[in-house]
Amino acid sequence: MIIAHTIPELRAALAGRGRPAFVPTMGNLHAGHIALVRQAMPLGDVTVASIFVNRLQFLPHEDFDSYPRTWDSDCAQLTAAGCDVLFAPREADLYPEPQTFKVAPDPALADLLEGHFRPGFFTGVCTVVMKLFSAVFFGSGAGGGTAVFGKKDYQQLMVIRRMVQQFALPIGVVAGDTARADDGLALSSRNGYLSAEDRQRAVQLSQALGQLAQAVRAAGADPLPALEARALKDLGDLGWQPDYLTVRRRADLQAPGDAAALEGPLVALGAARLGSTRLIDNLEF
Numbered sequence: 648m649i650i651a652h653t654i655p656e657l658r659a660a661l662a663g664r665g666r667p668a669f670v671p672t673m674g675n676l677h678a679g680h681i682a683l684v685r686q687a688m689p690l691g692d693v694t695v696a697s698i699f700v701n702r703l704q705f706l707p708h709e710d711f712d713s714y715p716r717t718w719d720s721d722c723a724q725l726t727a728a729g730c731d732v733l734f735a736p737r738e739a740d741l742y743p744e745p746q747t748f749k750v751a752p753d754p755a756l757a758d759l760l761e762g763h764f765r766p767g768f769f770t771g772v773c774t775v776v777m778k779l780f781s782a783v784f785f786g787s788g789a790g791g792g793t794a795v796f797g798k799k800d801y802q803q804l805m806v807i808r809r810m811v812q813q814f815a816l817p818i819g820v821v822a823g824d825t826a827r828a829d830d831g832l833a834l835s836s837r838n839g840y841l842s843a844e845d846r847q848r849a850v851q852l853s854q855a856l857g858q859l860a861q862a863v864r865a866a867g868a869d870p871l872p873a874l875e876a877r878a879l880k881d882l883g884d885l886g887w888q889p890d891y892l893t894v895r896r897r898a899d900l901q902a903p904g905d906a907a908a909l910e911g912p913l914v915a916l917g918a919a920r921l922g923s924t925r926l927i928d929n930l931e932f
Contacts, residue, residue: 648726650733654741657695657734658786664731665692666792669783671776674698675715676724679826679834683795684728686823690793695783696725697734699741703749704771715839734782741778749774752806756900760916761802761927764890769806776807777814784818791817799825799833801916801929802900825929827853833928840924848885849921853928855882855892856915860932863894863909871903882919889919897931 651657661667668691670683680696688694698721705711718735725733750773754762757769784792796804808820826834832850841849859878862868869877871894878892896903897912918927 648722648730648733650722650735652735652737652740654736654782654786657732657782660732661693661695661783662788664789666789667691667693667695667732667783668792669695669697669779669794671697671699671779671794671796673700673714673836674721675717675836675839676721677826677834677836677838679797679799679823681724681728682826683797683823684725684730686821687793687795688729690795690819690821692789693731694729695732695734696730697736697779697783699734699736699775699779701771701775702738703746703774704768706765706767709765715836734779736782741775741782746774746778750777750810752810756802756809757806759900760891760893760895761918764918769803772803773806773810777810780816780818784816793819793821795821795823797823797825798931799835799928801914805900833926835926837924837926842922845921845924849926851882851885851887852917852919852921852926853930856917856928856930859892859894860913860915860930863913863915864932871909882917887919887921889917890925892917892919 649660651660668687670687672680684696700714702711749770752769752773762769796807798804804822811818811820828834830850831853833853855878859874862874875893879889882889882892894913894915895901897914903909914929914931916929
């Protein structure tokens with residue numbers, strides 16, 4: 648596996664190798680990331696992963712400085728998976744000067760749910776992804792390719808897809824299913840923050856989303872706001888601090904407008920703190 652730290656090094660590594668299949672990450676890799684890399688491999692001529700902890704998407708009180716950096720393990724996992732190129736820029740390599748030009752996503756999609764509780768988060772995400780796309784796909788002669796993002800970050804996936812569409816980028820955005828532990832907990836780099844006791848309880852978030860989805864589909868169900876309020880209360884009673892447990896249309900993450908909309912493709916999404924660890928999850932139904 649070739650490791651490139653600068654954009655010129657990356658473009659030299661990719662020159663003449665065809666269309667990249669790209670998996671961006673912030674490192675601290677787990678089986679879910681590796682599944683995305685393996686999913687990407689047949690989708691391009693050269694498989695590229697990136698590791699970059701992006702300061703722009705962290706709020707001042709969040710865990711940028713303490714976010715786990717596990718370089719040796721990450722490299723070993725990517726090598727074993729058959730990744731061809733790892734792009735691991737330093738902050739000065741990707742942001743050699745203050746990033747005053749930023750990509751501001753559509754507020755109708757980006758200012759709700761995660762964007763409501765983490766203001767500016769998706770501007771940071773879109774800005775770094777656009778820059779990574781520029782580094783990976785443009786300059787090596789390929790002129791486009793495929794990028795794979797996990798469904799666990801459901802809203803992020805939708806924001807990136809919309810950005811690619813609106814800027815007419817020649818990049819196919821492919822979704823990877825959420826990888827889960829045997830008990831159903833969505834794999835996440837932040838799971839490592841959980842105490843042993845909290846790790847046993849963490850599956851309660853995915854269970855709450857499943858129960859909410861079942862309640863929505865039940866004949867004679869209560870109105871959706873009442874079901875969501877009950878789900879929030881029930882999870883809070885278990886000792887969590889939920890930000891949201893909600894059901895939205897898959898198409899645009901807007902609330903279903905009527906009973907007929909509740910019959911269509913929906914997704915239950917949740918974010919909640921267990922102790923000091925904030926977890927997110929979702930369930931399509």
